[in-house]
Amino acid sequence: MTNSIKIKFWGVRGSTPCANAENMVFGGNTTCLQLESDSIPELLIVDCGTGLRNLGNKLDASDEGNKGRIFITHPHWDHLQGFPFFKPFYDSKSWFRVYLPPQDEVSCKEILQGHMSNTFFPVTIDMLEADMDCETYHPGKIDFEGYSVDYMWAKHTVQTAIYKFVIDGKVIVFAPDNELPMDTEKDSLEFISEFKEFVRGADVLIHDAQFNMAQHQERLGWGHSCWENVIDKTKGLNIGKLLLTHHDPDSSDDYLQKLDVRVKEEFGKNFEEISFVKEGQDITLSY
Numbered sequence: 001m002t003n004s005i006k007i008k009f010w011g012v013r014g015s016t017p018c019a020n021a022e023n024m025v026f027g028g029n030t031t032c033l034q035l036e037s038d039s040i041p042e043l044l045i046v047d048c049g050t051g052l053r054n055l056g057n058k059l060d061a062s063d064e065g066n067k068g069r070i071f072i073t074h075p076h077w078d079h080l081q082g083f084p085f086f087k088p089f090y091d092s093k094s095w096f097r098v099y100l101p102p103q104d105e106v107s108c109k110e111i112l113q114g115h116m117s118n119t120f121f122p123v124t125i126d127m128l129e130a131d132m133d134c135e136t137y138h139p140g141k142i143d144f145e146g147y148s149v150d151y152m153w154a155k156h157t158v159q160t161a162i163y164k165f166v167i168d169g170k171v172i173v174f175a176p177d178n179e180l181p182m183d184t185e186k187d188s189l190e191f192i193s194e195f196k197e198f199v200r201g202a203d204v205l206i207h208d209a210q211f212n213m214a215q216h217q218e219r220l221g222w223g224h225s226c227w228e229n230v231i232d233k234t235k236g237l238n239i240g241k242l243l244l245t246h247h248d249p250d251s252s253d254d255y256l257q258k259l260d261v262r263v264k265e266e267f268g269k270n271f272e273e274i275s276f277v278k279e280g281q282d283i284t285l286s287y
């Protein structure tokens with residue numbers, strides 16, 4: 001019997017939504033990923049950018065409600081703005097657990113409460129009807145039915161996870177906000193070395209490629225990578241699919257289409273697949 005894992009991209013944009021005509025092929029919604037497998041009996045969602053709203057709208061409002069776990073890489077707006085618009089949260093039959101890496105002294109629940117405080121939004125988190133709990137996820141591997149999750153710290157402007165999911169032995173790494181350094185300082189080299197060990201041999205690596213090299217040189221320390229450096233640092237690591245994401249809101253479809261063709265031509269031999277991902281795209285791993 002063939003099994004499969006489906007990776008669904010509900011939002012691939014970084015920083016802010018961009019509902020412009022020139023962005024509609026790659027999509028204007030911010031980061032939200034869904035992983036599906038026959039081995040996983042509940043929803044598995046990563047990040048709550050505006051793409052989460054569409055995911056919620058597509059779910060069946062079954063008699064039993066929806067059940068799932070949501071892992072958030074970090075609490076920047078582009079990874080949280082869809083949270084209050086996820087319809088299953090307003091269904092008393094639903095059950096969700098939300099995980100966020102520690103943010104200094106502030107708990108996951110306090111961050112989400114603040115995001116949905118009265119000043120910013122009419123519905124507070126306590127008014128959500130689903131059975132909800134928010135947990136601060138300290139580093140370490142956790143096993144759930146059908147999969148495990150672990151993370152390493154990204155290089156970003158706040159404490160941010162690079163999540164690793166293992167489903168039926170298949171490894172999927174998600175790093176939507178991560179600045180791979182280009183310098184050769186000791187710290188940078190140590191980080192690159194740790195990163196390489198973490199992603200080595202992954203079946204799928206979904207990585208931040210918000211900038212190109214020229215943009216990155218002007219935005220060092222902003223917490224994002226350029227596609228040239230991501231390819232350079234990952235091409236010898238036996239990675240199956242390298243999927244580039246967190247597109248800059250100013251990157252038009254025309255620009256991204258041309259880059260997609262270019263990386264396939266120049267680096268297609270280094271990966272089983274390499275592409276700039278689009279909103280609405282599904283990637284299936286069959287085994």
Ligand SMILES: [Zn+2]
Binds near residue numbers: 014015076176177246
């Ligand atoms: Zn982001």
Ligand SMILES: [Zn+2]
Binds near residue numbers: 074076156177223
């Ligand atoms: Zn961020």
